[in-house]
Structures are given as C-alpha cells and as structure tokens.
Amino acid sequence: MEKDSVKSVSSILRVLFRVIQGAVIGLGAVLPGISGGVLCVVFGIYKPIMELLSHPLKNFKTHVPKLLPVIVGLGVGFMGIANLLSFFLEKYPAPSVCLFVGLIVGMMPSLFREAGEKGRSQGSFISMGIAMVAVFALLLGLQFSSVQITPNFVWYLFCGFCLALSVIAPGMSFSTLLMPLGLYTPFVDGIGHLNMGVLLPGGLGALITVILLAKAVNALFERYYSLAFHAIIGIVIAATAMIIPFQSFAISVGQCVVNVLCLAVGIIAALLLDRFNRNVTKTSE
Numbered sequence: 001m002e003k004d005s006v007k008s009v010s011s012i013l014r015v016l017f018r019v020i021q022g023a024v025i026g027l028g029a030v031l032p033g034i035s036g037g038v039l040c041v042v043f044g045i046y047k048p049i050m051e052l053l054s055h056p057l058k059n060f061k062t063h064v065p066k067l068l069p070v071i072v073g074l075g076v077g078f079m080g081i082a083n084l085l086s087f088f089l090e091k092y093p094a095p096s097v098c099l100f101v102g103l104i105v106g107m108m109p110s111l112f113r114e115a116g117e118k119g120r121s122q123g124s125f126i127s128m129g130i131a132m133v134a135v136f137a138l139l140l141g142l143q144f145s146s147v148q149i150t151p152n153f154v155w156y157l158f159c160g161f162c163l164a165l166s167v168i169a170p171g172m173s174f175s176t177l178l179m180p181l182g183l184y185t186p187f188v189d190g191i192g193h194l195n196m197g198v199l200l201p202g203g204l205g206a207l208i209t210v211i212l213l214a215k216a217v218n219a220l221f222e223r224y225y226s227l228a229f230h231a232i233i234g235i236v237i238a239a240t241a242m243i244i245p246f247q248s249f250a251i252s253v254g255q256c257v258v259n260v261l262c263l264a265v266g267i268i269a270a271l272l273l274d275r276f277n278r279n280v281t282k283t284s285e
Contacts, residue, residue, distance in 0.1 A: 015069045017276065021045065022073020024103075029166065029174070030078055030188060037167045038236050042107040042270075044114060045070060046232075047221065049167070053210050054218035079192075094248035094255065095262040102266020104240050110274045111236065115229040124230040131234030139242045151186045153201045159187040160205025168213050169235070 021043045029036035040046040045067065052063040088096050115124070149155060162174040178184040190198025221228050249256045 017273075018045075018066075018069035019073035019076075022070035022075075023077035024073075025070070026074040026077020026079075029074070029163070037169060038104060038239060040167065041111060041232055041236065042104060044110065050214060050218045050221065053168075053214035055215075094245040095258050097243055097245050098259045098262035099266045101240055101244055102263040102268075103270045104236065104266075105263070106267035106270025107274060108233075108236075109271075111233055115226065115233055118225045120226055120230070124226045127227040128230040128234035128237075131231035132238045133234075135235050135238035136242070139239065143242075149181055149183070151183055153197075155181075155183060156187065156190075156198055156201035157205035157208075159183055159198075160202035160207075161209045163202065164206035164209035165213075168209065168217055 021039075025036050025039045025043070037046065040049055048063050048067060052059045052067065159174070159178060162178055166174040175184050178187060187198060187202065189195075191202070245259070249259055
C-alpha cells in the first residue's frame with residue numbers, strides 16, 4: 001500500500017515536472033536568443049518529440065501520453081508566462097539572458113551523458129567542432145547584417161519555417177533569424193493577439209517544415225546517434241555563447257555582480273532539476 005502511494009506521488013511529480021519543462025521550453029521559444037530546441041535537448045525530450053513528429057501515426061499512442069504535460073506547459077509558457085518574462089527581458093535584459101545561459105550551462109553535463117549513451121569516437125568530437133564553427137559563422141553573419149523587409153504572407157511563412165526549425169535544429173533560435181530581418185516583433189505580436197493573418201501562414205510554414213525535415217533528422221539520429229548528438233552539443237555551445245551579454249558586464253560593478261549571480265542561480269537550478277529528474281525517473285522504474 002505504501003509502495004503504491006510512493007509510486008502515485010512520483011507519477012504526479014513527474015507530470016508536474018514535465019509541465020514545468022514545457023513552460024520553460026515555451027518561454028525559450030518566444031524569448032530573443034533562446035532556442036526551444038536547445039531546451040528540448042537540455043530536458044531530454046528532444047528525441048521523443050522528433051520520433052513523434054517523424055512518425056506521428058506509429059508513435060501516437062506511446063509518445064503523446066508522455067509528452068502531453070510538456071505540450072500543455074509549452075502552451076502556458078508561450079502564451080502566458082512568456083508575457084511576464086518578456087517584461088523582465090525588456091526591463092532587465094542582461095540578467096534575464098544570463099539566467100537562461102546559466103540554465104543551459106548547468107544542463108551540459110546531462111547532455112554529455114546522453115550523447116555518450118552509445119559510445120564516443122574521435123569523429124564525435126570532430127562533428128561537435130564542425131557544428132560549433134558553422135553555427136558561429138551563421139549567427140555572426142546574421143548579427144552583422146541589417147536587412148529590413150515588409151512583413152507579408154510569404155514572410156510569415158518564412159517565420160513559421162524558422163519557428164519549426166528552432167525545434168528541429170537545436171540551437172537555432174527563430175528570433176536570431178528574424179530579428180535581423182525586422183520580422184520578430186510583428187510575428188510575436190501577431191501570435192500574442194491571435195492575428196489570423198499571422199497565425200495561418202506561420203502555422204502553415206511550420207507544418208511544411210516539420211513534414212519535410214522531421215523524418216530526415218530522426219533518421220540521422222537512428223543511424224549516426226553519437227555524431228548527431230555531439231553536433232547538437234556543438235550547436236548548443238555556439239548558440240549559447242552568442243547570446244551572452246558580454247558588454248553588460250563592463251557597465252558597472254553592480255551590473256557585473258547581478259549578471260554573475262543570475263548565471264550562478266541558473267546553473268544551480270539546472271543541476272537541481274537534472275538531479276530531481278533522474279531521481280523521479282529512478283523511482284518510477
């Protein structure tokens with residue numbers, strides 16, 4: 001009886017934990033510089049999401065019940081809590097980003113554990129290095145470009161493509177792609193106000209992207225797990241390094257201290273979450 005009670009409590013905690021994970025992923029999807037895909041990898045749910053997207057009919061019964069709390073949390077984070085944290089990002093941009101950077105850095109040990117589940121080779125680290133350099137080059141190129149365009153149906157299709165890509169390709173924040181083009185603000189505002197002129201083309205672009213790329217990415221993981229996962233780690237490292245607000249550390253001693261504290265809080269929180277996640281998983285087995 002007591003054992004059943006412990007299992008019941010652990011199940012509730014696991015569901016609650018998944019909802020929180022989904023909320024954080026939703027926040028990451030909307031906040032500038034943060035990749036929802038990176039957070040999926042960080043929380044260990046990237047693989048099941050990709051398996052569901054690539055084979056929805058085959059994996060519906062096995063994957064949807066496990067991912068449903070994440071999906072619920074994602075909606076809450078994207079549409080609800082994101083508005084609150086967007087306020088902090090606008091008022092206190094550097095500390096907010098440092099908190100997210102700390103969260104990602106703190107989960108790196110779990111990423112390396114998962115990447116090495118099927119062994120490592122010299123090629124794994126070469127893959128990580130190539131991916132890191134490629135993402136650095138891409139993001140630096142976008143950062144130094146200053147193209148401005150007028151939003152329309154076609155460009156909102158492109159926004160949907162970028163949004164889906166940020167989940168399918170961890171480390172690729174859709175805001176990183178859209179901000180240099182002047183599309184980030186109108187796209188997010190359109191989603192927040194349920195503007196169908198934005199939602200329809202954005203949703204269509206995301207759907208097309210998932211159909212075209214999800215199976216290919218999932219097949220890549222099945223055949224070249226170690227190479228693919230280490231490449232993702234390289235992407236995560238490069239994308240995370242690119243959003244660190246280095247200039248803010250030099251503004252004042254006070255600002256520097258706040259940034260460091262936020263980094264530390266993020267790292268500690270991530271380590272505690274990872275430990276909690278492993279304990280809950282062991283209890284449920």
